[in-house]
Amino acid sequence: MKKLCLFSAALALGAVIAVPACAQQGGTLKKFKDSGRAVMGTRDSSAPLAYTLGGGQYTGYHVEMCQKILDTIKKQIGAPNLKVEYTLVTSQNRIPLVENGTVDIECGSTTNSAARQKQVAFGLTTYVTEVRMAVRANSGLTSINQLNGKSLVTTTGTTSVQTLRKHERGANVNFKEIYGKDHSDSFLLLESGRADAFVMDDNILAGNIANSKNPKDFIITGEVLSVEPIAVMFRRDDAEFKKAVDDAIRGMMKSGELDKLYAKWFQSPIPPRNSNLNMPMGATLKALIANPNDKPMEDYAKK
Amino acid sequence: MTYQWDWEVFLRDDGGGRSYLEWMLSSWGWTLSVAVLAWIIALVFGSLIGTLRTVPQTGLRRLGDVWVEVFRNVPLLVQIFLWYHVIPAIIPAFKGLPSFALVVFALGLFTSARIAEQVRAGIQALSRGQGMAGQALGLTLAQTYRHVLLPMALRIIVPPLTSESMNIIKNSSVAFAVSVGELTLFAMQAQEETSRGIEVYLAVTSLYMVSAFAVNRLMAWIEQRVRMPGMIGGER
Numbered sequence: 001m002k003k004l005c006l007f008s009a010a011l012a013l014g015a016v017i018a019v020p021a022c023a024q025q026g027g028t029l030k031k032f033k034d035s036g037r038a039v040m041g042t043r044d045s046s047a048p049l050a051y052t053l054g055g056g057q058y059t060g061y062h063v064e065m066c067q068k069i070l071d072t073i074k075k076q077i078g079a080p081n082l083k084v085e086y087t088l089v090t091s092q093n094r095i096p097l098v099e100n101g102t103v104d105i106e107c108g109s110t111t112n113s114a115a116r117q118k119q120v121a122f123g124l125t126t127y128v129t130e131v132r133m134a135v136r137a138n139s140g141l142t143s144i145n146q147l148n149g150k151s152l153v154t155t156t157g158t159t160s161v162q163t164l165r166k167h168e169r170g171a172n173v174n175f176k177e178i179y180g181k182d183h184s185d186s187f188l189l190l191e192s193g194r195a196d197a198f199v200m201d202d203n204i205l206a207g208n209i210a211n212s213k214n215p216k217d218f219i220i221t222g223e224v225l226s227v228e229p230i231a232v233m234f235r236r237d238d239a240e241f242k243k244a245v246d247d248a249i250r251g252m253m254k255s256g257e258l259d260k261l262y263a264k265w266f267q268s269p270i271p272p273r274n275s276n277l278n279m280p281m282g283a284t285l286k287a288l289i290a291n292p293n294d295k296p297m298e299d300y301a302k303k
Numbered sequence: 304m305t306y307q308w309d310w311e312v313f314l315r316d317d318g319g320g321r322s323y324l325e326w327m328l329s330s331w332g333w334t335l336s337v338a339v340l341a342w343i344i345a346l347v348f349g350s351l352i353g354t355l356r357t358v359p360q361t362g363l364r365r366l367g368d369v370w371v372e373v374f375r376n377v378p379l380l381v382q383i384f385l386w387y388h389v390i391p392a393i394i395p396a397f398k399g400l401p402s403f404a405l406v407v408f409a410l411g412l413f414t415s416a417r418i419a420e421q422v423r424a425g426i427q428a429l430s431r432g433q434g435m436a437g438q439a440l441g442l443t444l445a446q447t448y449r450h451v452l453l454p455m456a457l458r459i460i461v462p463p464l465t466s467e468s469m470n471i472i473k474n475s476s477v478a479f480a481v482s483v484g485e486l487t488l489f490a491m492q493a494q495e496e497t498s499r500g501i502e503v504y505l506a507v508t509s510l511y512m513v514s515a516f517a518v519n520r521l522m523a524w525i526e527q528r529v530r531m532p533g534m535i536g537g538e539r
Contacts (some may be wrong), residue, residue, distance in 0.1 A: 092491050096500065119498050156479075156488065157495045165319035178402070179482040179492075192388065193398075 028104055028234065028241040033079050040066055041089040041103035041233075045183040047207025048265040049127065049230065050108040053272055058086050061265035065126060065252070066107035066232060072248040090182060091157030095119055098233055105245070106233040109201060111159045113228075114296040121236045123245045124292040125229035126258065128284045128300075129201035131160055133222040134190060134209060141197060144173065144222050151176040153186045153195035159297070160199050163226045183208060190218075201228065203266075203279065210275035227284070227300045246294075253289045312499045313506070323493055323503075330489035331510050337406055337485060338475040338514075342468060344411025345418050350457075352415065353422025354448060367419065374416035380477050383409040387481045406478045414471050421463045425456035458529055465522035469515045476511075486510060 032038050042058040043050040050060040067084065074082045089097055089106060097103040098120050109129070112122040133152070135141045144152075144167065154160045156179045164177065178195050180186025187208040190198040198205065202220055209218045234241060252258040259281075264270075266279045313324040356367035374382070386409040391397040397405070429452060437447030479488035490507040494500040 092495065095495075095498070115496070115498055153482075156491055161492060162318045162496055165317065169319050179479075179484075179488060181480055188388070192392070 027238050029073070029077050029244060031104070032073070032082055033077055036079065036081060037083045037085055038070055039085050039087055039102065039104045040070070041087050041094060041097060041106035041108065043090075043108035044088055045187075045208065046109040046204050047211060048270055048277060049203060049207075051207065052088070056086070058088075059271065060107075061127070061261060062107040062109070062230075062232060064265075065249075065258070065261060066105060068252060068257070069105075069232075069245055069248040072251065073244050076244060091155060094233070098235055101235065104234060108233075109204060109230050110233045111228040112231045112294060112296045113159065114298045116233075117236075117296060119236065120233050121238065121242055122231040122233055122294050122296075123242070124249045124253075124294050125231045125288050126249060127203070127230040128282060128288065129203055129228050129230055130224040131163055131199065131226040131228065132202050132205065132220055132224060133197040133199045134187075134205040134218050134220050135197045135222075136190075137217055137219045139196060142221050144175075144197070144199070144225065145171055147175040147197060148173050149175070150196040151178055151194065152197045152199055153178040153180050153189045154199045155180050155183050155186045158200070159226070159228060160201070164199055167225055187212065197222075199225065201230075203277070206277045206279060210270075210277055211273055215275060226297070228297045229288075229295065229300060231294060246292075250292055253292055258289060308502065309499055310502055312497045312502055315497070317493075317496065323497065326493070327486070327489055327506060327510070330484055330486045331514075333403075333478075333483060334472070334475050334485040334511075335514065337403065337410065337478050337483060338472045340407045341410035341414060341475070342471050344407065345414035345467075345471065348412065348415035349418025350422050350453075351419075353419035354426065354453070356419065356423045357426045358444065367423075371416045371419050374412050375420075379410070379413050379474060380480060382413055383477055383481055385409075402481045403478075403483050406475075406481055406483050410471065410474060410478070414467060414474070417467055417470075418464070421460045421467065422456060424463075425460035426452055428459055429455055455534065458531065458534060461522065461526040461529070465519060465526075468518045468522055472515045472518060473511065 040063070042052075042060070042063050044052040044058075046060070048060055049062045050058060052058050070082065070084055074080055087097070087103055089103060089108065094103070094106050094108065094110060095116060098106050109127075110116075110122075111129075112125060116122075133141075133144060141147065141150075152164070152175045154164060154177065161179070167173075168175065178189060180189055183200065183204055186195075186198055186200065189195045191212065198208075205220050209215050209220070212218065232245065234245065249258075252261070262281055262285075266277050266281070269276050313327065314322050317323055317326055352367045352370045355363045356371070358364060377385075383406060386405045387402060390405075391400070433451055433455070434447055437451040438444070442450065475485060476487040478485050479491065482488070486507050490503055494503045497503065
């Protein structure tokens with residue numbers, strides 16, 4: 001079995017395919033103790049959950065939360081010298097990299113969905129996002145149904161692509177879809193006028209607007225297309241690690257640390273431009289902090 | 304622990320009323336459209352510029368030199384971004400063009416530089432006596448090229464031209480970066496949605512191989528048909 005693992009790991013190198021059934025032997029915690037390093041996968045433009053400040057520095061609500069989780073785990077397994085390495089992942093390769101063991105814990109803006117749970121495992125839900133759209137403030141658009149004949153951009157490899165496809169078919173609206181290769185590319189398409197609306201998780205919209213040249217030119221509007229739970233992601237079939245991560249998150253929820261973290265990233269000025277997203281915590285997330293769970297997005301859609 | 308193959312993923316609905324197989328075939332159509340249109344542009348401009356690089360007039364030669372150096376020294380993906388983001392901002396006429404047209408221009412002009420070099424090599428491979436003989440017969444320079452030099456040069460370069468045609472099919476995959484719905488974009492998105500990366504990528508790879516091989520066979524047939532006795536590759 002180890003040969004099969006090596007062979008498939010070799011296959012996965014350079015490509016973005018992984019053999020799902022090839023779990024790391026011995027569990028992630030054992031790997032931390034043996035190798036002395038933990039690899040955290042993070043994003044570059046999913047503000048304020050996870051983004052880069054340049055020069056290899058990553059920060060954000062989930063990045064800081066994961067740093068605290070790893071601190072707790074360090075003490076728990078008795079590896080005080082555990083070194084945390086940061087790896088940039090994209091919407092495209094985050095699941096394959098977690099599956100093949102390159103990334104131990106992915107702290108970005110990954111939606112917990114039943115389809116993805118076949119390949120990876122998620123921690124307790126720590127953020128709930130609503131998929132809406134960002135438009136230019138002077139465009140006068142307020143609903144996605146007004147986009148008949150207009151163009152709409154979303155990022156490849158995200159759940160929003162499929163959400164839009166289902167909506168287009170359901171609501172009988174005919175819009176032209178453009179795919180940005182990552183969130184900053186998609187926002188650039190909106191900024192340059194190639195697209196009339198950018199559909200994405202509201203926090204990513206808010207983060208990109210806040211970091212843009214003229215934040216006042218854009219607004220987030222439109223109906224909620226989908227409610228999605230966001231959580232950290234790690235490999236499947238590793239119950240020990242999941243318990244450790246969940247316990248750490250639960251601890252932060254109970255002690256109020258998560259609330260403080262939320263206020264720091266969503267309701268106060270954040271780097272690099274000291275802009276304030278001004279997004280107070282919604283009722284769903286408050287309820288989750290009181291009673292944490294890791295239900296996938298399909299459960300939210302049924303409501 | 305063997306991998307569980309699930310080829311039925313292609314028959315599943317993708318949420319928009321069509322199966323993944325239909326989506327893949329439509330993406331294949333886009334790949335071929337981009338490649339074929341870019342190929343036409345590349346051939347026309349490439350032959351023209353390649354010829355210009357061999358004429359005695361310095362001004363025209365310089366033009367050919369500049370063209371080839373500009374389009375050869377910049378990576379293809381960077382050129383595509385230039386056409387997509389920068390040029391529409393500088394030249395307003397390009398703003399209304401769909402990304403498909405911009406990618407066709409970018410890919411076509413990139414390949415035209417390479418074809419220009421091959422055409423130039425083909426012309427320069429001919430002995431100088433050919434051009435002189437043409438002029439001695441009283442043909443103008445243009446007529447010498449048209450009736451004497453180019454027919455032979457183009458036959459000589461059919462093998463590298465075959466490689467170039469196959470390359471353009473493969474290079475069309477960079478169109479995903481500017482949101483043209485071709486096979487690579489399909490592969491990335493379908494892999495994310497269905498979590499069946501291996502099946503999706505295997506199917507897409509085989510479609511690329513089939514397309515490139517078909518082009519290869521077509522060029523081989525063309526090479527066969529235009530062969531002249533006594534020439535390189537001709538019948539003995």
